[in-house]
Amino acid sequence: MTTATDGKPTTDTTVMKALRRLRVPQTQRNRELGLLVFALVIVAGAVALVELGTSGTLNPQIFYYAGIPAALAISLHIVLRLRARAADPFVLPIATLLTGLGIAEIYRLDIANDRLGWDAFSARQLVWAAIATAGALAIVLLLRNYRVLFRYTYVFGFAGIALLMLPFIPGLGLAGANASVWISVGGLFQFQPGELGKIALAIFFAGYLVRTRESLTSVGTRFLWMTWPRARELGPLLVIWFISLGIIVLQRDLGTGLLIFGMFVAMLYVATGKTSWVVIGVTLAVAGAVLASQVLTYVGWRFANWLNAFDTEIIDRVGGSFQLVQGIFGLAQGGLIGTGLGQGRPYLTPVAESDYIFPSLGEELGLVGVFAILALYMVFASRGIRIGVAGQDDFGKLLAVGLSFTIALQVFIMVGGVTRLIPLTGLTTPFLAAGGSSLIANWLIVAILLRISDAVRSRPRVVIG
Template sequence: MAAELSTDTAVVRALKGIRMPQKQRNRELALLVFALIINGAAVALVQLGATGILDPKFLIYCGGPAALAVALHILLRLRAPQADPFVLPVATLLTGLGIAMIYRIDVHFGAHGWAAYSTRQLAWLLIALVGAILVVFFLKNYRVLFRYTYISGLVGLVLLVLPIVPGLGTNANADVWVSLGIFSFQPGELAKIALAIFFAGYLVRTRESLASTGTRLLGFTFPRAREFGPLLVIWLVSMGIIVMQRDLGTGLLLFGMFVSMLYVATGKTGWVLIGVVLAASGAFLASRVLPYVGARFQNWLDPFNPDTIDGDSMQMVSGLFGLAQGGLAGTGLGQGRPWLTPVAQSDYIIPSLGEELGLIGLFAILALYMVFTSRGLRIGLTGQDDFGKLLATGLAVTIALQVFIMVGGVTRLIPLTGLATPFLAAGGSSLVANWIIVAILLRISDAVRTRPRAVIG
């Protein structure tokens, strides 16, 4: 009798194991179809609002990325059936809304073909989705990345310094672009993935010494001087990025990512407090020593200064007026004037969306980011090994930090930096990097549910 009950229990568990992945993928398919419908409707509303007619040509162009998104879903059914069902639809919806707004600005300026930002964004999206498909297909076991911890760190550093190599950098506000003749890209966007892998692998190897020692002070455990070294090195690297490349955003992003992963690895609040103090002191010193950082702080503190309102702070003021114009419900897609703000399709795409979708629409977009980040953190917290836990957490926090830095900058919560809003803003490098993050999170989430817990390190 006991043997029969044991057999029945095993059969029930096996059937649940078969049904559960199918249920996950069906949920993902329903959400993905819903996201694609919303994206198509957004483009159609832009056309009707801006021109009064419906032109199916651009909607046809959007069919290519939509087909690749469905292809990625089918691949997940075959190769990663237990992957998280929310990550892909949320990323697809955010990307589609970004393309709709970029297209809306192109419509106003009459940009067509390759001269239009939206056309180039669609082309980069195709490359990004192909990259995500390749990562899901070939990265069968994400633990293999642990073997390349230090190689990833070296690759990340090389990518960071590429823009200051003579002959490669471009003449821009910040030395973050590399020109290869036919196109330019931001190597820092790919560097954040390589450095996330390095940070995860390094912290797995050193977490015991970082977590087991320290001095108690005011209820917090602070590390000893010898364990303080890695944090100081990353802080100096971040300051080097700010000084040599005039890129405040990337410096803050990398330092914030390392501190958050350090906290997850050790559980010590002291690390976070030290990180906040170092970041604040670094920003203060940079604002006093570096003119361009000082100008950003001045525009943040007093954007309506008569001496700068027609110059350096004009972009911020225009964005604030655009958000105010949108109000609670927005002017409607295609019926606002987001083009009045410089680079409204990239740095200031949040105010552009806020003007036409209103505060309600912005809250919905921020909620999507919260869902994406929470799923990434959930993947990390339920990770089967320390490396996967830290890597998933680091990648999720990277997206969250970028959103905070950009949304905080355009709303005057913090000084404005030059990062791209993930998935939304025009920029091929950012789009490719963020979709690779999507693919890695999907791979880790599938492994969390299909393999027994393991320890690496």
């Protein structure tokens, strides 16, 4: 306690508050390190259990599958300590744990299918994980102020559309694929540009909605129980709806169309706070799905596989529900606590390492493990939404909420599809499934969320728009 010039006693509250602000970033990084070590121990244990469950011994190869994810995660943690000390401490450990569990299960499937060496899916996933982490490191290092993205709103919009259109360029599109969403670069590797396109479109949606929020929240016409927007305000929603339908029709990709439209509707609701946009968006989505099921043959087949999955004719036909039924049986086999890593038979399900990685984990980890994985996704999405809500910058708020909702919606669509809650689409389970383009996109989302959270916690709040 000190005495002011007027004789009144005062406390050094200003100094104490400054010291507390200095300690907060260090506390966040220490908390992240503790959670990260815990996540890496679980990953190492999962890889070891896979080896013990399949062969009864520990192969030296487990050091690659446990050590490489650890090195990648620690590298990103060190960069955060130096360049983003106030970033959210939960995002990186959760992404690391999910990625590590996915690699462990893919490795287990490789052992069952006798796919070993650097041609195995798990080895490729390690390489993609390294590339994805390098991309996240680049974002954290180079994107010092995420608000610069706001200046290039329409550039990202055109880039997102261009990425979606790349598979139609002669020589780039992958021939023979079920959906026109893949490109092949020089025949060396395959990539799905739409995964990066959804990030570019999320940036565009955030910037566009900040610029047009006033007109979108203007008074409309009161009808029945809600206020309907004016016709000219409906324009952007209808344009995005038609683009989503175009993706479904031209690319035969039901999942990406639903994901992009759902992301826009969610960001539109956050920007305006009007429930009417959600009602209109859900109505358009249902109408589009019904229309597509009646007009497009492959969408109609997906609905038939969903509604009549256990019919013998549906199971036996080409492109039928055999994969779906096998995945459901695998989940049922897992029961409450699972068969144990390396001791189930997830390899009986076609493409188990990619489309059906979630049922594979459900069979060997059981209902308890499935709930734990879903809880990780829930915490990840809630932290991302909290990052957006905590700031007063409208662009950062919309971008963080939009990216977090994209992850949550993708999990719902994929998990709902493999459990027969909704028709199955062509999306992948974030972080878990084998696939380089999806893994890179998800880790770029992690980096952007970390950058936004660091700005929210450590910088003065600025309102854009």
